[in-house]
Amino acid sequence: MVIYNIHCQNPQKRYLDSAAKILRDENGIAVYPTDTVYGMGALVTNPKAVDKIGKILNKNKELLFSFICSDFTQVAKYVHLSNGNFKLMKRYLPGPFTFILEATNLVPKKINPKRKTVGVRIPDCTVTLKLVELLGEPLANASINLPEENRGDPELIRPAILNEVDVMLDAGVLEDTIGSTIIDLTGEEPVVIRQGKGIWKE
Numbered sequence: 001m002v003i004y005n006i007h008c009q010n011p012q013k014r015y016l017d018s019a020a021k022i023l024r025d026e027n028g029i030a031v032y033p034t035d036t037v038y039g040m041g042a043l044v045t046n047p048k049a050v051d052k053i054g055k056i057l058n059k060n061k062e063l064l065f066s067f068i069c070s071d072f073t074q075v076a077k078y079v080h081l082s083n084g085n086f087k088l089m090k091r092y093l094p095g096p097f098t099f100i101l102e103a104t105n106l107v108p109k110k111i112n113p114k115r116k117t118v119g120v121r122i123p124d125c126t127v128t129l130k131l132v133e134l135l136g137e138p139l140a141n142a143s144i145n146l147p148e149e150n151r152g153d154p155e156l157i158r159p160a161i162l163n164e165v166d167v168m169l170d171a172g173v174l175e176d177t178i179g180s181t182i183i184d185l186t187g188e189e190p191v192v193i194r195q196g197k198g199i200w201k202e
Helices: 013-025 047-057 072-078 083-090 126-135 154-161
Strands: 002-005 030-032 039-043 066-068 097-102 117-121 139-143 167-170 181-184 191-194
Touching: 002 013, 013 030, 013 039, 013 126, 013 167, 030 126, 039 047, 047 139, 066 072, 072 083, 072 117, 083 097, 126 139, 126 167, 154 167
Parallel strands: 002 167, 030 167, 066 117, 097 181
Antiparallel strands: 030 039, 039 139, 066 139, 097 117, 181 191
16 A cells, blocks of 8 residues: 655645556555545446445445545536535535435446435545546545544554555544534435534524
């Protein structure tokens, strides 16, 4: 595993370029910071890497990957986004929220074989936003198999993923390691599925 000690606010481009190359050209899996905890992910269009994550985490195909996007243009490619939901989400993103919406046909069946919905995120984290922007497509993001309170400390994460992951963007210990707040927008009214770090004010 390649480890890059990356600046949280001003990430070094050479490290982002290298991580993007590993993800894009080598069926790579990355660990990266977000505005909640560190995540593990691969390109949404790379079924081999997505399968590898499923095996690492020892979970089935209903693992429920969320998509980490760089902006709403990417979001709108993978979910059906009404004007109302767009305006609502703009009030909270970038931020520590995952929004569940109906998936478009562009969501790979490997990632979403049985479900017609997908969770999307735009985290308030410069490192990951710049990485996804550089890739030009979202990351299929999954939770690392550790207690939530340990997912913000690279020193605790490394032993769990050392032989499984290709690259780690280490931005140091994250504060307030609480998962994202999950909001279901598939019905007539928003439903809070999980209260996490994000404060829902609707």
